[in-house]
Amino acid sequence: MTTNRDARISTEDKETNEPVSLITESHFSDPQKTYFYGYSAGDDFYEALIAAHANLSESESHAFNARLVLILANHIGSLPVLKQALRAAAIEDK
């Protein structure tokens, strides 16, 4: 699946074409696989995520999540995007 550019909160940087906005529409893909239905790539990820936590204690899961956030944050790199992500995740608990 391709990135839906309309899904970005703001536009791309005009000079570098780097995304400076958070992608909020579904964006999961796997170049090794052909997906015939739109939900499949996201479901693949979700299953892998839950499986990664199998057999972890609660504190181990916390630590795992922390490491994962740090690794993904570095992969994204862009501070404007990361700050938008921090704000998006800070929605009120119900």
Add this chain to the structure above:
Amino acid sequence: MLSTYTYPQFSNPRPAEVGQTIQRPVVIVGAGPVGLSCAIDLAQRDIPVLLLDDDNTVSVGSRGLCYAKRTLEILNRLGAAGPVCDKGVSWNVGRTFLAEHEVYRFDLLPQPDHQFPGMVNLQQYYLEEYLLRRAQQLSCLEIRWQNKVVAVTRDEASSEIEVQTPDGSYHVLCDWLLVADGARSPIRRMLGLDIEGRVFQDRFLIADVVMKADFPAERWFWFDPPFHPNQSVLLHREADNVWRIDFQLGWNVDPEEEKKPEKVIPRIQAMLGPDHAFDLEWVSVYTFQCRRMTQFRHGPVIFMGDAAHQVSPFGARGANSGIQDADNLGWKLAAVLAGSAPQSLLDTYDAERTQAADENILNSTRSTDFITPKSPVSRLFRDSVLQLAQHLGFARGLVNSGRLSVPTFHADSVLNSTDLPGEVFASRMIPGAPADDAPVRRIVPSLASHAPGESAAVDAASPDWLLGYLGGGFVVMVAMPEDAEAQEGLDSLARWMQSLHKTAPMNLRILVVHAQDASAGQATSTADHLAFPLVDHVLDLKGRVIERYDLTPGSAYLIRPDQHICARWRNLSALQVEAAYRRALGHLSH
């Protein structure tokens, strides 16, 4: 028993063979939707079928409910889709709620111009009744009720069953024994064959209620609704003002206790509010497993439907996949029985339908894991997805209350011929894909040359559908070629087909698709293919065939009897069609 439905009672005369042994080419065990579909498919191909069922009526109580677009297309080929659609409740939209807020909405039919809706809801007993009505029109299909298989033996070449009836027992020697006797499959057990997978530790209450309500015909799914906190609830509309409500109960409840009306009625009242009067039609508590047999074919014994594989109900992938099993098996067994395919063609039933079962089990397991998280962290992620789904589109895509039944793309099937190098189609109709439908209209091109504009007489009949021209036998679908050279390709294909027809009973037809705006001269030809009786011509009424298959003049698709694509080319060539046809019949060395 039910206020909205009276069960028919079937009986048959005392079998003349009591105490004897008879021989039959094909015996199907189980007259549920899968067994009936398979029996009809084979009987439509003039194959004598004996269908046995241990009961004397249709499915009792609340079972299969949702029949997906692909299943309706198959039922249409079997002559049973009309009453199913007329009686059933069509729907395309599903809504998912968290507490009181809608978090996700899906549309099963985002594309226009298909004959059938995304889903039709209909109680299983009606589906079986309509299939039976069709079955009774077929003279080579014999159904015997209250005929129970009590013993089975098999060797490499055939099997033998002992059948118990109210009047005594008899034996049948079967060339092919097709087993559609349900999840508990007595025959599977008698043969000592394994079925493996996961048992889920959760219980669900099904309540079918009769009420007059003006809820739209949609699938509504709640996570953690105020009327049933911390659990999920699913609402479906059925025929006859019956509504299916499915309450998640958790593992630690007493199923017998939960079935009592004094327990069930308050749950429903809490959900519907005080304004809705309703009557209970059926109540049951169920658990489920996701599992399949390692192999569906065991020599001359072939398993299908729930007997071969089981899924959770979230996704409606049970009966739908079973009917697709029947669709896959019918033409292959017919080709083997006719001697036009090797027995190994039946191994591709096993390969393709175990692939489909794995896909169905994967999707229904994922839905179940989302609905019933198995650990605190899984629950945390689930709840976070639901929370984010109210704000962010990507999270809506992860909400999984059931990925509803869709057909499998048999992209890796050995029956496919791969695309030629350099030939690119901007279409998902790859080899292995289930063929997409589109509106068409039959036309009758005339033979002789004549004035422009009179070339193709449009059949006065109302618009019909592409899938009506595909299936049953093999079809070569060709986009009407423009130049004389390409038309010669069509003619040589027609000549080859004519010669083939004398030797091979597996039906093969040509379907020529004409563009709506084609020049008049395109459909005029003095060519052979116009005179050949097994060639149909259709007009691409809305341009959807050309769009969905990315057709250019002379492009061709070979489509299997079960309406799956098995090969495609940019330029029609009789030699390539012949090779692909032989491959699709399991002659793999060619």
